[in-house]
Amino acid sequence: MLTTGIPQIVAGIAVFLVCGVLLFAGKVRKRYWCLSCLVTALLVGRGVWCANDFFDLGMGTPKVFSPENWEKTKPEQRHFMVDDLQEQIALIGMPEDEVRELLGAPDYQDTAACLSYVIAQPFDEVTLDLTLKSGIVTQVEQTSH
Template sequence: MLLVGNGIWNANRYFDLGIGVPKTFSAENWAKTAPAQRHFMVSDLQNSTELVGMSAAAVRELLGTPDYTDTDTCLSYLIAQPFDEVTLDLTLENGIVTKVEEKDH
């Protein structure tokens, strides 16, 4: 039984099945989840939080320091990395989020 459990755990890590990964967004869940597994909670984040209209400072307070791009015009957070990186990009104008999109790199 341990072998099966260990096999499932290894498959979860290899295939990114999301077993044991939070699916409900909270700042705490976002911070404690590996960036490459955050895609499991992005839908909940977008449904529960109005990101468009937020200030860059409020986004940083909610999501932490961007781990992909951090400029005056874009805050970008890594949300998946199975083979290619996927980011959640927040476009900024005058320090305010105007657009949110997922991008493959």
């Protein structure tokens, strides 16, 4: 089940605050407070991990473009490296066969006029569309479907 991670983060903070108050009130020993810190770290860590998956924060996703990073990254998370791709490589004017060598086979549309690569999902599918004329890229744009 995919959750936002917010309940775990809130629970971790609540455990920490309750045990902190009880420690200073003299109701809890210091070792139990230290244990509550460990539980807090686990809950908050789990919450952040879930939030990363749910909100697509991109933690652990490559941001620097390389053909290897492009290939190993899930299509829906490629948007994190599209800016770097466009800064590093002049796609306009590039022949179709070089594009295919660089980015692989298109995910969405593969015609003589357009190559489309999925770069984001799940709410709106976003593609990186490369318009071709005579086998040469003439336009690059991101399109929501």
